[in-house]
Amino acid sequence: MGLSLLLPLLLLLATLQAGNSERCDPKMDYRMDQPEHLSAPKGGTIHINFTFYYCGALAKDPRVNIALRRTHFHGQFIYNSSRHFVHEDYKDRIVLNLPEGQKSGFLQILNLREEDENTYFCRVQLKTQRFGWQLWQSILGTKLTVYLGDPSKILRRSMRTLGFKQDEAQDNGGILYASLTLSSSSSPAAHPTLPKKSPQEETLYSILKA
Template identity: 65%
Template sequence: SWLPVLLPEELELVLLPPLHLGGQTASRRYSIDQPKHLSAPMGGSVHINFSFYYCWELAKNSRVSVALRRTQFHGEFIYNSTWPSFHKDYKNRISLNLPKGQKSGSLQISNLRKEDENIYFCRVQVETREDGKKVWQARQGTKLTITHAAMMTTEGPTSTAPTTTGLGVSEGNGSSASSPLSVGAAVGVALAGAVLIIAILGLILYHRWRRSKGKWFWATPPAEHHSALKNADPCWA
């Protein structure tokens, strides 16, 4: 029967007690946690945050080693801070951020590609003072989804560009932004003034018409008064 060839680190994980495989038991002697899902755009970068816990006393000058696997729990190593080494698919694209003495950090994958869409498992290794080397790994990895950068870059500016342009004009060039309002206000004032002038002229003409009508009316005496004057004075025409 065919048996797969395991690296020393993988063989060690297989032979470890069940507690080391998950690190999540009632004793809580050690554990490691990482997010279940992450998404990032193609060409961008992603931070796989992790935190771990252990109760052992570390050996003198001991360093915490962090490794990253992909696809499955016993998948291939793509990064190991002990060597350090990189998988050819991730060369110069993975970096570890773990301050000395801290128990939380992140693994960054930059310049993301569509092929990077996978499941990633963080593994921690320490050298203890009395129990030797201890290695444990998260049971459930982080599923990374790569989104299309083209969709994000084309949809974003189309919705935000008009707003940005509008703000740029109003803030950067006050005269150009305020001139349409000044013209509109001037037109409104001019129209209102014209209407007022027309109304005043109309009132003046109306009063003049009434006055002229009154003078014409009283210049011609009533019919009864006209006949009386004619009878009294034959010269009255």
């Protein structure tokens, strides 16, 4: 290939690369994804998973910082990884898991309380080669529901599903007693009945402390 043909080709490649670089807009080409809804029992643990995307290349020392807000988009900060800040309401209960060099991780809230029920917004801040410091945040956030678990109610719902009548499960002194008869009958229309002595039947007693 002659020099007269090679120079225009090199100029074309340089123009295309410059065009691709110009299309990288730090005001638009970013995203922070996290689940819209999560739920967990009181005393349990929740993981708010997040994944972030950015425009261009990171600086040699990007110094990625993850923060967490609550209630609304401009709400109060309850966690900031670079400042080692944790709000007193969450003291010793928030843990960040973000492997070095990765774009996804999770914020873990331990020992959930009723008052933790809220909406949480993840924010990321990092340094890029071309655009310097950039930060962005989830718009919708994650709505967390904290529910109370009642073992006796859970068992009662299970009993009703199995076809037991109300008087077949008795609450005695804070302990719920229920009886279940397992029959060898293969008929799908057969309903559970109270225990009967039979060679083909076996009685299973379930005791759940309320």
